[in-house]
Amino acid sequence: MKSLGYYNGKIGPVEELTVPFTDRGLYFGDGVYDATCAANHIPFALDDHIDRFFNSFQAVRIPFAMSKQELRDLLLDLCARVDDGVYLLYWHTTRGCAARGHAFPPEGTPANLLAYLAPCEMTPLTQTMKLMTAEDLRHHMLHVKTLNLLPNVLTAQQTKENGCDEVVYHRGDRVTEGFHSNILMLKDGALCSPPADNLILPGITRKHLLEIARQLSIPVKEEPFTLAELMEADEVLVTNSSSLCNVATEIDGKPVGGKAPLLLRSLQQAYAQRFNREVGLPIL
Ligand code: PLP
Numbered sequence: 001m002k003s004l005g006y007y008n009g010k011i012g013p014v015e016e017l018t019v020p021f022t023d024r025g026l027y028f029g030d031g032v033y034d035a036t037c038a039a040n041h042i043p044f045a046l047d048d049h050i051d052r053f054f055n056s057f058q059a060v061r062i063p064f065a066m067s068k069q070e071l072r073d074l075l076l077d078l079c080a081r082v083d084d085g086v087y088l089l090y091w092h093t094t095r096g097c098a099a100r101g102h103a104f105p106p107e108g109t110p111a112n113l114l115a116y117l118a119p120c121e122m123t124p125l126t127q128t129m130k131l132m133t134a135e136d137l138r139h140h141m142l143h144v145k146t147l148n149l150l151p152n153v154l155t156a157q158q159t160k161e162n163g164c165d166e167v168v169y170h171r172g173d174r175v176t177e178g179f180h181s182n183i184l185m186l187k188d189g190a191l192c193s194p195p196a197d198n199l200i201l202p203g204i205t206r207k208h209l210l211e212i213a214r215q216l217s218i219p220v221k222e223e224p225f226t227l228a229e230l231m232e233a234d235e236v237l238v239t240n241s242s243s244l245c246n247v248a249t250e251i252d253g254k255p256v257g258g259k260a261p262l263l264l265r266s267l268q269q270a271y272a273q274r275f276n277r278e279v280g281l282p283i284l
Pocket of ligand 1: 177178179180181182200201202203204205206239240241242
């Protein structure tokens with residue numbers, strides 16, 4: 001299984017594609033991205049990811065010129081060109097190429113589009129996670145999936161050095177999200193998530209999990225919760241596109257959750273079924 005890359009119309013092995021020196025993504029992280037897992041050449045929840053991508057570039061006024069349908073066709077064409085198997089499908093747009101200057105480049109400068117597919121392994125739903133906490137020192141436009149990921153990169157490294165899998169970012173007492181996941185909890189029979197405001201990414205996995213809970217008549221609460229409440233949760237959930245919905249068993253070395261295994265299992269099973277139905281890959 002090989003990776004496949006795309007940059008402004010050129011398609012080839014990622015090792016052979018290059019990005020111009022003046023791409024604003026390099027200097028300013030002036031771009032937005034999205035990503036999902038593709039199996040059997042089918043990206044999961046592609047329309048949701050494309051909708052979020054459009055929200056992202058519109059929020060930061062990048063003049064991305066393709067329609068949703070054109071982008072969809074292009075991404076599906078790339079998915080059709082790779083070998084069978086599971087891939088991460090990633091794409092980003094930047095505010096074009098121009099001499100370095102903070103303000104936008106001259107009107108008419110076209111946005112750049114980069115995409116790639118790389119073989120990936122999805123984390124099994126049965127895998128448990130260890131979390132650590134960290135004050136959320138990121139910006140306040142976290143609903144936009146920007147390329148400015150330096151704080152997330154630093155946290156990811158610290159998490160790895162501490163033998164953990166994800167972080168629980170918090171602003172003061174209030175839980176926000178992970179460096180590449182949303183953090184939810186089960187409490188008293190309800191699925192609880194921080195609200196989709198500017199302090200978290202509106203995760204597509206989070207969205208599907210909330211939908212599934214409503215279908216299963218599990219009450220859903222989209223309200224802020226505190227670290228202390230998370231430590232007392234019946235189950236602590238970590239969601240993202242490449243591992244879907246895993247449970248955490250530890251935060252900062254202290255045991256958490258483990259009090260609602262049946263509810264957890266019913267959500268995970270329903271998620272696995274939804275995923276399998278769309279991409280034909282049994283993941284449980
Ligand atoms: N939060 C952050 C900061 C992320 O980077 C991601 C995924 O990359 C998520 C949450 C989960 O989003 P999704 O479920 O769409 O993958």
